[in-house]
Amino acid sequence: QGQLVESGGGLVQPGESLRLSCAGFRSIFKMYGMGWYRQAPGKQRELVAALSSGGSTNVADSVKGRFTISTDNAKNTAYLQMNSLKPEDTAVYYCNRVPPDRNAWGQGTQVTVSS
Numbered sequence: 001q002g003q004l005v006e007s008g009g010g011l012v013q014p015g016e017s018l019r020l021s022c023a024g025f026r027s028i029f030k031m032y033g034m035g036w037y038r039q040a041p042g043k044q045r046e047l048v049a050a051l052s053s054g055g056s057t058n059v060a061d062s063v064k065g066r067f068t069i070s071t072d073n074a075k076n077t078a079y080l081q082m083n084s085l086k087p088e089d090t091a092v093y094y095c096n097r098v099p100p101d102r103n104a105w106g107q108g109t110q111v112t113v114s115s
Contacts, residue, residue, distance in 0.1 A: 003027045004095050009109030017083045020109055022095035025071065025078040029053070033098040036069060036080040038091035039108075049080060050098050063089070085113045 004027075008020040025034050033052040039045040049059045049069040059067050068081040078095055092108040 003104050004106040006093060006095055006106050006109040009093060009111045011112045011114065012085055013115050014086055014113055016085055016113075017081070018085065018111060020080040020082065020093055020095075020111075022078040022080075022106075024076060025095060026073070026076050028097045028101055028104045034071075034078055035096060035098040035100075036067075036078075037094045037096060037100070038089075038111075039094070040088075040091040043091075045094070047098065048093075051078070052098075082111070085111075087113045087115075089113050 003024055005023040006020060008018060010018060012018055031053060033050050035047050035050040037045050037047050048063050049067050051057050051069045051071065057069050066084045071078045090111060090113050092110050094105060094108040096104050
């Protein structure tokens, strides 16, 4: 059973922004990094942004300059700020540790970018 709850997705037009939230990330963060993953229809799940336990961040080339990962420890919540969204960003977005814990996947949150 998943321990993480993603939210914040929705339908937006190209160029708009969304901020996704991941409640409960500290339960799986521990000694691992945490990441935001996405899975588009017919494609494999991919890691798009990661935050190491040491605080460094890394994002996939496809979202570089547009997506930012962050956390709020007081709220036990991680975020993915997504700007300048493109139709190819359409996917279900998940948070999990890096590497992922197969028992920690949540329901994900759907992001649809369409005009």
